[in-house]
Amino acid sequence: xxxxxxxxxxxxxxxxxxxxxxxxxxxxxxxxxxxxxxxxxxxxxxxxxxxxxxxxxxxxxxxxxxxxxxxxxxxxxxxxxxxxxxxxxxxxxxxxxxxxxxxxxxxxxxxxxxxxxxxxxxxxxxxxxxxxxxxxxxxxxxxxxxxxxxxxxxxxxxxxxxxxxxxxxxxxxxxxxxxxxxxxxxxxxxxxxxxxxxxxxxxxxxxxxxxxxxxxxxxxxxxxx
Numbered sequence: 001x002x003x004x005x006x007x008x009x010x011x012x013x014x015x016x017x018x019x020x021x022x023x024x025x026x027x028x029x030x031x032x033x034x035x036x037x038x039x040x041x042x043x044x045x046x047x048x049x050x051x052x053x054x055x056x057x058x059x060x061x062x063x064x065x066x067x068x069x070x071x072x073x074x075x076x077x078x079x080x081x082x083x084x085x086x087x088x089x090x091x092x093x094x095x096x097x098x099x100x101x102x103x104x105x106x107x108x109x110x111x112x113x114x115x116x117x118x119x120x121x122x123x124x125x126x127x128x129x130x131x132x133x134x135x136x137x138x139x140x141x142x143x144x145x146x147x148x149x150x151x152x153x154x155x156x157x158x159x160x161x162x163x164x165x166x167x168x169x170x171x172x173x174x175x176x177x178x179x180x181x182x183x184x185x186x187x188x189x190x191x192x193x194x195x196x197x198x199x200x201x202x203x204x205x206x207x208x209x210x211x212x213x214x215x216x217x218x219x220x221x222x223x224x225x
């Protein structure tokens with residue numbers, strides 16, 4: 001049975017963060033709110049948990065899973081950063097962005113694109129997430145929580161209680177922030193080429209465009225295959 005924990009979004013109680021991280025340490029999969037939509041989360045070293053998340057989302061091996069970190073320094077352990085990318089990301093985090101970067105050797109192959117050796121990196125502007133990762137003392141895997149083909153299985157549907165209930169007996173713990181569901185996902189920015197490429201427009205687009213202008217960086221168009 002899924003354990004539901006109510007946690008204040010701005011001032012998460014330490015004891016409840018401990019409950020959440022205990023579930024993750026014990027190989028659990030969690031449903032956790034972020035600064036964009038709810039995410040499916042597990043310890044980044046939890047292979048069975050990662051497999052469960054892929055099954056829940058019906059993902060293939062080429063679909064990126066995101067490594068959620070708590071700081072730029074933490075993120076640089078898992079993604080290789082050029083000077084320009086370092087400066088750009090520093091302007092944008094914490095925030096609702098996922099950055100596609102070349103993976104370092106610290107990243108298990110299970111989490112990288114099988115051909116490109118890239119990884120998604122995220123530092124959310126959300127106390128529950130940041131406290132969770134800090135307490136766990138290592139990153140988590142996070143991807144937008146959806147149940148393909150299930151009614152009210154998408155956060156964009158707007159009914160919070162119905163959405164959360166759809167994950168009962170699917171995840172081990174659900175974090176309930178008692179706030180309305182967010183309809184938009186993160187903005188995904190590919191930083192593996194000379195110029196950034198926006199792979200998905202989501203939250204924070206205005207701030208992103210300002211940061212790119214300040215850095216004097218041009219955008220490339222996504223390559224369609």
